[in-house]
Amino acid sequence: MKQYMKSLLNLTAFELDRISKFLYTLLGVTLLLNLIGYIYTPMRYVGRMNEYMQTELVTAQQAIERFGSFSFYDVTSALWLLAPVTLGISGLLLYSLFIWYREWMGKNTFAYRLLMLPVPRMQIFYSKLFVIYIAIFSLIAVQIISLTIGFQIVSAIVPDDWLSGMTLVQALNIHPLFTVILPVSSFYFLSANGIGLTFMLVLFTVILLERSYSFKGLGIGIAYGVITVLIAVFPAFLPNLVQNYYLFYDSEIMALIIVLMTVIGVTSLLISRHLLNKKITI
Amino acid sequence: MTKYSKLISFVLLCVLTLSAFGIYQIQTSATLPEIEVVTEEGNADELDALYFIGNIYSTQSSGRSSTFEFKDGGFSYLNNRSVFRHLDYVYNPVANRYVSDYRSFMRGKARNISNFTETDDEIVYTAMASDVNWRRMYDDNMLDISLFDKDSEEEQSYEVRLEGASYHGIVASYYHAPELTIVTQAADEQMRNGWYIYTFNFDEPEDTLSPEVNVGQALDSSSVQISFSPTGTERYIPFKSLQPGAEDEYGEITDYTTDAFHVYDIQTGDFQEIPLFEEGETLVLSEDEQVVVGQDLGETINWHVWNVTDESLNELGSTDMITPSIGRLPVYYYNHSFNQGLQLVNGHVYAYEDHYSEDGYGRPMFQVIDLDSVSTDFSGYFELEDRENDRSTEIMLFDFMINPL
Numbered sequence: 001m002k003q004y005m006k007s008l009l010n011l012t013a014f015e016l017d018r019i020s021k022f023l024y025t026l027l028g029v030t031l032l033l034n035l036i037g038y039i040y041t042p043m044r045y046v047g048r049m050n051e052y053m054q055t056e057l058v059t060a061q062q063a064i065e066r067f068g069s070f071s072f073y074d075v076t077s078a079l080w081l082l083a084p085v086t087l088g089i090s091g092l093l094l095y096s097l098f099i100w101y102r103e104w105m106g107k108n109t110f111a112y113r114l115l116m117l118p119v120p121r122m123q124i125f126y127s128k129l130f131v132i133y134i135a136i137f138s139l140i141a142v143q144i145i146s147l148t149i150g151f152q153i154v155s156a157i158v159p160d161d162w163l164s165g166m167t168l169v170q171a172l173n174i175h176p177l178f179t180v181i182l183p184v185s186s187f188y189f190l191s192a193n194g195i196g197l198t199f200m201l202v203l204f205t206v207i208l209l210e211r212s213y214s215f216k217g218l219g220i221g222i223a224y225g226v227i228t229v230l231i232a233v234f235p236a237f238l239p240n241l242v243q244n245y246y247l248f249y250d251s252e253i254m255a256l257i258i259v260l261m262t263v264i265g266v267t268s269l270l271i272s273r274h275l276l277n278k279k280i281t282i
Numbered sequence: 283m284t285k286y287s288k289l290i291s292f293v294l295l296c297v298l299t300l301s302a303f304g305i306y307q308i309q310t311s312a313t314l315p316e317i318e319v320v321t322e323e324g325n326a327d328e329l330d331a332l333y334f335i336g337n338i339y340s341t342q343s344s345g346r347s348s349t350f351e352f353k354d355g356g357f358s359y360l361n362n363r364s365v366f367r368h369l370d371y372v373y374n375p376v377a378n379r380y381v382s383d384y385r386s387f388m389r390g391k392a393r394n395i396s397n398f399t400e401t402d403d404e405i406v407y408t409a410m411a412s413d414v415n416w417r418r419m420y421d422d423n424m425l426d427i428s429l430f431d432k433d434s435e436e437e438q439s440y441e442v443r444l445e446g447a448s449y450h451g452i453v454a455s456y457y458h459a460p461e462l463t464i465v466t467q468a469a470d471e472q473m474r475n476g477w478y479i480y481t482f483n484f485d486e487p488e489d490t491l492s493p494e495v496n497v498g499q500a501l502d503s504s505s506v507q508i509s510f511s512p513t514g515t516e517r518y519i520p521f522k523s524l525q526p527g528a529e530d531e532y533g534e535i536t537d538y539t540t541d542a543f544h545v546y547d548i549q550t551g552d553f554q555e556i557p558l559f560e561e562g563e564t565l566v567l568s569e570d571e572q573v574v575v576g577q578d579l580g581e582t583i584n585w586h587v588w589n590v591t592d593e594s595l596n597e598l599g600s601t602d603m604i605t606p607s608i609g610r611l612p613v614y615y616y617n618h619s620f621n622q623g624l625q626l627v628n629g630h631v632y633a634y635e636d637h638y639s640e641d642g643y644g645r646p647m648f649q650v651i652d653l654d655s656v657s658t659d660f661s662g663y664f665e666l667e668d669r670e671n672d673r674s675t676e677i678m679l680f681d682f683m684i685n686p687l
Contacts, residue, residue: 145299244390244415246390250370
């Protein structure tokens with residue numbers, strides 16, 4: 001067991017080394033764009049308020065009635081914060097493909113050495129999955145740190161009387177994106193991560209199918225992906241199918257979705273293990 | 283160790299940040315304000331039968347909003363429930379109680395107040411097929427009826443075809459075993475909207491029902507409203523005929539005046555007209571075998587009992603109302619009914635108003651009148667305990683019912 005864990009840690013540390021430059025870039029871009037958003041968005045509001053007060057000769061209260069008070073939600077809704085999140089999600093999605101295909105790139109394919117290692121082949125699978133998740137959670141952690149500091153910056157730029165009094169957590173709670181990707185609501189956060197994990201397991205399975213059976217494998221993989229999506233969303237359409245929106249309680253629909261996603265995840269793991277151990281040729 | 287340093291650093295970053303954020307959330311999460319019943323007159327215990335779902339929200343921030351329920355004389359916030367309990371929660375006090383107490387019976391059944399009638403021993407469910415499949419088709423004439431015995435938890439179900447009109451919507455049902463009287467709003471052959479009353483007998487169930495009466499035709503009125511029924515056990519159903527008033531620039535009628543009140547006797551199938559008072563507005567409420575008529579003079583209401591035998595009024599006395607309009611303003615969500623804020627349950631009139639204090643704060647206000655003594659058993663309102671220091675939080679009532687049982 002100890003040896004198993006050690007080799008898994010070695011592989012994970014190795015994969016983390018390979019992703020680190022890409023991850024540092026994502027983290028850097030996130031921090032830089034966020035910082036611009038924390039300064040530019042409130043400055044623009046303050047500038048607009050001042051200009052309105054000077055040109056229209058009105059009080060700050062009248063200007064607030066015109067433009068509304070400023071909240072941190074205004075910052076979190078700006079492109080400066082949304083763009084890095086989108087970049088991070090799409091970047092890691094692409095890296096999830098790259099993390100496998102890079103092994104077969106070039107003349108002397110690295111996959112040959114990797115698959116010949118005297119460790120269970122599923123450890124390669126797990127190490128790649130762990131690294132993707134370490135990258136996801138690192139981005140989340142850095143985004144949280146950034147938001148916490150950003151909240152202080154915004155509070156310092158905008159006069160207290162012009163602020164709505166909304167706290168950081170309240171601003172995140174009503175944000176359609178941050179309430180899902182950050183651990184603001186445990187339900188949404190766990191749901192998003194559960195869906196994300198199942199998606200990653202299916203994606204890795206599709207990649208391994210393609211690696212095992214080439215074009216035929218790609219077709220099987222796409223079909224497998226489509227079938228898993230249909231199975232996962234099937235409970236949501238049950239009320240429509242049975243022509244009764246009250247036949248199943250919402251908690252039962254949710255429980256069914258969780259069970260089906262677990263089945264999809266476990267099935268994907270078993271297929272991947274079979275492919276890695278028996279089908280993938282070097 | 284060096285080769286793991288990056289791995290350990292990233293994992294530590296994630297674990298420490300997420301943990302710290304969790305602690306930060308707990309520390310900064312505002313405790314939800316306490317709500318209290320402020321008694322102006324009488325005893326707050328009179329509100330034990332009141333069940334409502336409400337919401338508190340900040341006028342300064344849309345992010346601060348919490349839903350609570352008032353039940354058995356106490357408050358509880360819904361935020362504290364588990365996700366799975368929350369998913370099954372119905373924002374309708376009656377249906378929510380049924381889902382909680384009779385989960386199996388409620389499976390597959392619509393969850394509007396008008397779909398249920400309850401007695402001490404039984405619950406009767408009445409719904410059109412479109413109430414559960416959400417398809418409003420012209421020929422939706424199939425009525426589902428279920429009779430549920432609370433003790434044995436046995437259920438009898440029937441599927442009945444309604445004739446005489448199409449596109450039915452259940453408005454109310456009244457149960458006097460073994461007969462069930464169903465009031466629907468439906469369209470006639472010319473697609474004119476009308477009110478229809480059907481009767482179903484559980485001892486002699488039929489597959490097809492013809493309307494006992496077309497209310498609009500019987501009352502010779504194109505615009506009719508029905509009294510909101512909190513119990514569904516009354517013998518006399520009050521109807522109000524309306525006279526269209528002025529039209530707006532688009533030709534839509536914007537206001538109506540009361541033309542006449544009638545009560546429909548479920549047992550005889552006849553209507554009786556209740557005369558309007560010359561001074562003030564007329565109020566008509568009913569419960570079981572009793573029809574109560576009020577002369578609304580604003581600050582006071584003179585209460586009478588309608589004698590159905592000789593069609594006369596017997597005066598009970600008058601009650602001073604805590605506001606000139608409490609109970610008499612429409613509550614928007616039952617727009618086809620009147621008496622939305624004035625409910626007669628167990629000989630008590632419950633009057634509700636979304637009242638505003640002198641400072642401009644909304645506060646749900648209730649007055650409970652005992653019709654035996656014609657006195658106020660309770661008057662008061664719901665308010666934040668710490669209103670002095672919380673001037674940006676408002677209370678709003680979504681929906682309320684008085685549990686007659």
